[in-house]
Amino acid sequence: MKKTIIVFSGDLDRVMAAFIIANGAAAMGDEVTMFFTFWGLNTLRRPEKVKVKKSFLQALFGWMMPRGANKLGISKMNFGGLGAKMMKIVMRQQNVTPLPKLIESAREQGIRMIACTMSMDVMGIRKEELIDGLEFAGVATYLAEADEANVNLFI
């Protein structure tokens, strides 16, 4: 059965939960669609700076938000990134797959990753700034997917 996950949050811990559920479901034979919106889009940003045209406020948002999966903070006890670093060290010690590998694995398993175009406009994030292999769509596409799914999560 199909599963959908809205990835609204851009916190490392929540995004990892989303990908662990998505990859688990795909491994069990489910079709999975992940819909990235608002802060969740930061997960999909390329690490390098890409030259694109933005308004002043969009540029400011873009500059303040983390650029990609490796830069996300955690939702609690982040302490300016220290908490995220500590958590990543513990995860490595415990052989937990790191987020960039989880994203790669999602792609390999054919999980659909959709970036919300309306959020991209608000955040001032352009297609060129995002990683490869994404689709671009809006809420109607999400709803059509959710209608066919038996598990729909908002993370």
Place this chain on the structure above:
Amino acid sequence: MKKTIIVFSGDLDRVMAAFIIANGAAAMGDEVTMFFTFWGLNTLRRPEKVKVKKSFLQALFGWMMPRGANKLGISKMNFGGLGAKMMKIVMRQQNVTPLPKLIESAREQGIRMIACTMSMDVMGIRKEELIDGLEFAGVATYLAEADEANVNLFI
């Protein structure tokens, strides 16, 4: 098919996501029920001060929490309201419907908006302090709605 959304969060970005999904679903012919609880209730507060009896702590909560859709902060980078202001400016530039209009549109489309009575007691929010057109109910009503729905989100 019916959809339900629990609006637990009172952050502008999350509440907007809730209303964009709700309005989108209603536009596609779905019945939608939104259930406002805890901080989500702040979305429904009237902007003006309403004279009602409260305990000291309830009055304190009421005074500290944002009064209505126009006063909500964003969940990240709010900086005492500056972030929310910036985001609203960008949204206007991008022709994104502002939250008060989304709420109006939800009402026009017949979306049921239910305020959680138990949360109202805890937050010390009285019916007179909330906007018109709401229903008042508890968890049993939510569960009955969710049982008839095919998409149930907690935001």
Place this chain on the structure above:
Amino acid sequence: MKKTIIVFSGDLDRVMAAFIIANGAAAMGDEVTMFFTFWGLNTLRRPEKVKVKKSFLQALFGWMMPRGANKLGISKMNFGGLGAKMMKIVMRQQNVTPLPKLIESAREQGIRMIACTMSMDVMGIRKEELIDGLEFAGVATYLAEADEANVNLFI
């Protein structure tokens, strides 16, 4: 019909919402499975210190995170625990069942409470540190439960 709730958050307000929904559903005759992961695990910690072996970072996380349902903070306006205390006072005044009683009631109603073993490894939380009556499992167990349920929430 079955319901599942992922309790990812460890905030008092969100965890209470999870248990109020879970207990409500169980009272209406539903089977309910709660899956505790990441910060949500703190809800299930025993209040007393339990001697177990941890790495330095795991011990640090364990020391910084709240130990049990009585120690959780609230997600907004916590002010180092003061907000949680105030909210608990108001809840008592309003005859809202406190969290420890909600957990007890969940157990009595036969709600399955599953602690996510991967999160336990990351957080460095051992079985001996958690309250009685739990099951221990991973994402595959969650997905199997969710497939049989008609309402699946991520809190």
